[in-house]
Amino acid sequence: MHVSIVGSGYVGTTVAACLADLGHDVVNVEIDEDIVASINAGEAPIHESGLEERIAAHAGTRLRATTDYDAVRETDVTFLCLPTPQSDDGSLDLAIMEAGAESLGRALASKDDDHLVVVKSTVLPGTTEDVVAPILEAESGTPIGEGIEVAMNPEFLRMGTAVQDFLEPDKVVFGTASDDAAATLRELYAPILERDGTDPVETDVREAELIKYANNAFLASKVSLVNELGNVAKAYGADAYEVLEAVGLDDRISERFMRSGLGWGGSCFPKDVNALRAGAREQGYEPELLDAAVAVNDGQPRRLVDLLADHVPLEGARIAVLGLSFKPGTDDVRKSRALDVIDVLTARGADVVAYDPVAIENVRPDYPDIEYADSSEGALTDADGAVVATGWPEFDGLSVDGMARTVVVDGRRIDVDEDALEVYEGLTW
Ligand SMILES: NC(=O)C1=CN([C@@H]2O[C@H](COP(=O)(O)OP(=O)(O)OC[C@H]3O[C@@H](n4cnc5c(N)ncnc54)[C@H](O)[C@@H]3O)[C@@H](O)[C@H]2O)C=CC1
Numbered sequence: 465m466h467v468s469i470v471g472s473g474y475v476g477t478t479v480a481a482c483l484a485d486l487g488h489d490v491v492n493v494e495i496d497e498d499i500v501a502s503i504n505a506g507e508a509p510i511h512e513s514g515l516e517e518r519i520a521a522h523a524g525t526r527l528r529a530t531t532d533y534d535a536v537r538e539t540d541v542t543f544l545c546l547p548t549p550q551s552d553d554g555s556l557d558l559a560i561m562e563a564g565a566e567s568l569g570r571a572l573a574s575k576d577d578d579h580l581v582v583v584k585s586t587v588l589p590g591t592t593e594d595v596v597a598p599i600l601e602a603e604s605g606t607p608i609g610e611g612i613e614v615a616m617n618p619e620f621l622r623m624g625t626a627v628q629d630f631l632e633p634d635k636v637v638f639g640t641a642s643d644d645a646a647a648t649l650r651e652l653y654a655p656i657l658e659r660d661g662t663d664p665v666e667t668d669v670r671e672a673e674l675i676k677y678a679n680n681a682f683l684a685s686k687v688s689l690v691n692e693l694g695n696v697a698k699a700y701g702a703d704a705y706e707v708l709e710a711v712g713l714d715d716r717i718s719e720r721f722m723r724s725g726l727g728w729g730g731s732c733f734p735k736d737v738n739a740l741r742a743g744a745r746e747q748g749y750e751p752e753l754l755d756a757a758v759a760v761n762d763g764q765p766r767r768l769v770d771l772l773a774d775h776v777p778l779e780g781a782r783i784a785v786l787g788l789s790f791k792p793g794t795d796d797v798r799k800s801r802a803l804d805v806i807d808v809l810t811a812r813g814a815d816v817v818a819y820d821p822v823a824i825e826n827v828r829p830d831y832p833d834i835e836y837a838d839s840s841e842g843a844l845t846d847a848d849g850a851v852v853a854t855g856w857p858e859f860d861g862l863s864v865d866g867m868a869r870t871v872v873v874d875g876r877r878i879d880v881d882e883d884a885l886e887v888y889e890g891l892t893w
């Protein structure tokens with residue numbers, strides 16, 4: 465099948481490379497010329513395991529990229545993989561989606577045969593049919609359902625395991641308004657569906673849109689619940705990890721997403737939970753549980769610093785912050801809890817020296833005044849205390865020899881030799 469993918473960031477690039485790998489003919493339409501050049505040169509514009517070799521294998525044959533929207537006319541299906549960021553008030557900002565839909569609609573105006581437009585971006589219920597479809601119709605001059613159809617196919621991949629998540633998904637969701645659209649998506653995904661004998665979840669468009677938000681809201685709230693239980697465990701002097709490991713043995717709960725600590729960050733959970741809260745309010749519903757999930761999450765960085773302050777006077781103290789990315793395995797620092805920890809530490813007069821194996825250059829522009837080290841040992845040298853903000857595996861077995869005082873407060877439960885430390889405090893254990 466001939467497929468175009470509008471937007472070639474984390475999702476668009478991954479989906480394009482994987483669909484090419486599955487035998488489809490794919491073109492990425494992207495406004496960033498560097499990304500276009502990178503894909504056409506057979507190089508991955510982002511770091512994801514398994515991506516580089518797929519792009520190298522297919523660039524120039526089944527995979528190419530362009531800045532020219534006219535390329536969509538040579539394809540049967542277009543996926544919109546554009547950003548759906550958060551506005552200042554927390555609500556969903558659709559400006560980029562609207563601009564992309566306009567360009568796509570204009571390009572489709574001179575296409576004769578049928579075309580399916582699939583929204584893959586995370587959008588609130590109603591966006592595909594009430595925002596994207598009318599723009600496509602107006603710009604192309606083709607009524608929806610009479611040559612152009614719209615569908616919604618949410619994406620559940622995680623950063624760091626994007627390729628594997630896309631190719632071996634727990635579920636595939638097709639939100640369509642017609643049998644033809646569903647059949648096209650089934651054909652496109654056939655190699656993935658047939659591999660595991662997975663049946664796609666087939667719904668109307670609105671349900672597909674909400675499934676994505678419900679999924680992220682559930683996972684984020686699960687981590688917040690785990691953190692709240694962790695805070696209670698700490699208050700009782702109990703170990704939340706032992707408690708929740710046992711709780712997770714219940715099939716109805718599952719042992720995954722049970723790591724308590726500093727909380728959730730990243731480019732998606734925060735913005736998606738906020739968009740759903742704002743959207744629910746717009747619909748006249750007060751999402752109290754989601755509000756609480758955010759409040760618990762936002763409280764964790766301060767709790768971590770409070771624990772440290774119980775042992776080290778922070779004013780003028782040299783404090784090592786270990787880990788900056790929002791989770792291990794990525795250099796992405798968007799909404800990373802580590803940054804909140806740095807904010808609280810500096811507000812309380814501490815001198816921060818930060819280390820991360822890959823993310824320092826993404827933090828430096830916004831935090832030019834803190835110190836950076838090129839190893840955890842370097843950050844710990846002469847430090848009066850340390851906090852673990854991201855659970856990079858390399859922090860296991862940390863060497864604390866050079867610290868002025870061996871006080872470590874851990875927000876991610878790394879493996880440490882507690883006996884070698886003056887103070888070791890876990891945030892929830
Ligand atoms: N990053 C992730 O792990 C996941 C993201 N999502 C959702 O997928 C959507 C896309 O997210 P990401 O890929 O992370 O975004 P991203 O920011 O990494 O990539 C978006 C790309 O679109 C390009 N772009 C912007 N305007 C354009 C236009 N008018 N025409 C063509 N290209 C344009 C940008 O230059 C950028 O390369 C969002 O709705 C996000 O919530 C869903 C699942 C996972």
Ligand SMILES: O=C(O)[C@H]1O[C@H](OP(=O)(O)OP(=O)(O)OC[C@H]2O[C@@H](n3ccc(=O)[nH]c3=O)[C@H](O)[C@@H]2O)[C@H](O)[C@@H](O)[C@@H]1O
Pocket residue numbers: 586619620621622623624680683687720721722723724725726727728729730731732733790791792
């Ligand atoms: O919509 C999205 O973009 C994606 O958001 C998340 O993926 P991602 O943000 O890449 O990362 P996760 O592995 O889910 O971690 C999110 C945050 O939760 C935290 N977390 C996760 C699990 C846990 O047990 N404890 C915990 O604190 C992580 O440290 C991280 O800050 C979802 O897992 C994906 O299914 C979804 O597609």
